[in-house]
Structures are given as C-alpha cells and as structure tokens.
Amino acid sequence: DQQVKQNSPSLSVQEGRISILNCDYTNSMFDYFLWYKKYPAEGPTFLISISSIKDKNEDGRFTVFLNKSAKHLSLHIVPSQPGDSAVYFCAASNFGNEKLTFGTGTRLTIIP
Amino acid sequence: DSGVTQTPKHLITATGQRVTLRCSPRSGDLSVYWYQQSLDQGLQFLIQYYNGEERAKGNILERFSAQQFPDLHSELNLSSLELGDSALYFCASSAEQGALADTQYFGPGTRLTVL
Numbered sequence: 001d002q003q004v005k006q007n008s009p010s011l012s013v014q015e016g017r018i019s020i021l022n023c024d025y026t027n028s029m030f031d032y033f034l035w036y037k038k039y040p041a042e043g044p045t046f047l048i049s050i051s052s053i054k055d056k057n058e059d060g061r062f063t064v065f066l067n068k069s070a071k072h073l074s075l076h077i078v079p080s081q082p083g084d085s086a087v088y089f090c091a092a093s094n095f096g097n098e099k100l101t102f103g104t105g106t107r108l109t110i111i112p
Numbered sequence: 113d114s115g116v117t118q119t120p121k122h123l124i125t126a127t128g129q130r131v132t133l134r135c136s137p138r139s140g141d142l143s144v145y146w147y148q149q150s151l152d153q154g155l156q157f158l159i160q161y162y163n164g165e166e167r168a169k170g171n172i173l174e175r176f177s178a179q180q181f182p183d184l185h186s187e188l189n190l191s192s193l194e195l196g197d198s199a200l201y202f203c204a205s206s207a208e209q210g211a212l213a214d215t216q217y218f219g220p221g222t223r224l225t226v227l
Contacts, residue, residue: 004154034215043114043202043218044155089154099145099168100216102154 003027004092006103014111019077021106023090026071030092034100035064035075038087047088048075077108085110115139116219118203124225130191133222137184137205143167144186145216146178149200161186190224198226 005024013019021035031052036044050057050064050073057064063076077084087107091100115138125131137144142163147155157170161180172178175193180186190197200223204216 006154036218041220043116043118043204043220045114046215046217049215091155099157099160099170100155101157102147104154 002104003030004090004101004103006088006090006106008106009104010107010109012109012111013080015082016079019075019080019084019108019110021075021077021088021090021108023073023075023103024071025073025092027092027094027101028071029094030101032093033064033066033073034091034093035062036089036091036102037084038089038105044089080108080110082110082112084108114217114219116203116205116217118201118219118222120222121220122223122225124227125193126227127193127195129193129226130189131193131224133188133190133201133203133224135186135188135203135205135219137186137203138207138217141205141207141217142184143206143216144180144184145204145206146172146186146188147202147204149202149221150196151199155202158188193226195226198224200224 034049035047038044066073087105089105091102117136119134145160146158149155158172160168178188200221202221204218206216
C-alpha cells in the first residue's frame with residue numbers, strides 16, 4: 001500500500017522556468033511533510049519541510065504548498081537552474097512517530 | 113556533506129552469505145534510521161534506534177537485524193542473503209526523538225549486490 005505517491009516519474013523543465021513537483025498521500029494521520037533531493041551516488045539531502053498547521057513554506061527559490069483537504073503537496077522551484085537536476089522525493093510522518101514514508105521519486109531534468 | 117558516514121560504499125556477495133553495514137551518525141545525533149531503496153522504489157523504512165534502544169520497526173525482514181552501540185554508531189546485519197536483497201541501504205540520523213519529527217540527515221548509502 002503506497003501511502004505517499006509521486007505519480008510523475010520524470011519531469012523536464014526549461015532553465016529559468018518554474019518546476020512543479022507533485023505528491024499525494026492517503027494517510028490522514030500524516031502531519032509533517034518533507035522534500036528531499038538526491039543526486040546520483042549520494043544520499044538524499046533535506047530540502048524543505050512543512051507541518052500540517054501551515055499551507056505554505058518558502059525557502060529561497062523553493063516553496064512547498066500543502067492542501068490538506070486534497071491530501072496533496074507540491075514543491076515549486078523558481079527559477080529552475082541546471083543544478084536542480086536530481087531526483088526529488090517527498091516524505092511524510094505523523095506526530096510522535098519519527099519514521100518517514102517516502103514516495104518513489106520524480107526525476108527532474110533542467111534543460112539549459 | 114551531511115555528516116553521516118556509511119561503510120562500505122559497495123558490497124558484492126553471494127546468496128546465503130551474511131554482511132554487516134555500518135553507520136556513524138552526525139555528531140550529537142541520538143537517533144539512527146535505516147532505509148532500503150530497491151530499484152525504482154522509494155526508500156523503505158527498516159528500523160530506528162534512539163540512544164541505543166530500538167524505537168520503531170518498519171518492513172524489516174527477520175533475516176535482518178540492527179543495533180546501536182554506546183558510541184551511537186549503528187550496524188545493520190543482513191543474513192541468508194537473497195538476490196532480492198540487492199539494494200541501496202541508507203542510514204539517517206536526527207537529533208531529537210519524540211514530539212515532532214525532526215529532519216533526518218542521510219548518509220551516502222551502501223550499495224549491496226547479491227549474486
């Protein structure tokens with residue numbers, strides 16, 4: 001049972017444009033969400049997070065939006081840069097339970 | 113560099129064998145997590161330790177076991193290996209345990225190949 005889903009395995013975006021990565025979840029107990037970025041041969045790197053009490057969190061070029069009623073979150077990258085090319089994982093957890101449930105990832109390619 | 117180290121980077125072994133993967137958490141972090149990433153899959157949570165005690169278990173097979181030592185490093189033991197155990201194994205660490213899920217920092221992973 002895939003509780004966190006990233007339905008787009010890959011996405012290509014022109015440099016300078018907006019990249020939007022999507023993630024859906026089914027477990028209504030999840031209340032903390034994270035995005036990780038992963039380069040080949042490296043471990044995932046934390047990018048940005050959001051708790052369920054907020055619907056938006058911004059950090060520089062990265063913004064995460066949370067729609068609790070739709071059980072959907074998205075990561076916006078503006079403007080997209082070649083160094084953003086990587087696999088992006090969304091992850092979720094619930095209060096008092098530290099384990100993260102990950103999606104299967106979206107490979108983002110930024111085209112120069 | 114996340115500050116989490118994992119050894120070895122690569123491991124090639126045969127079916128039926130036993131291997132040990134090692135993880136050193138970031139300085140000061142008390143929680144260690146193990147994840148498995150099979151081909152084209154997301155990371156699957158295996159097990160968590162906090163300050164030497166097992167805290168949470170995920171989809172960890174009975175052939176697998178882990179422990180966290182007094183110096184806080186952790187080892188994941190995989191025995192009676194099967195072809196399907198071939199995967200990337202990641203260790204992560206975080207500072208806190210309890211009320212709020214804290215950011216987990218990942219090591220570079222150990223790639224296990226079972227032939």
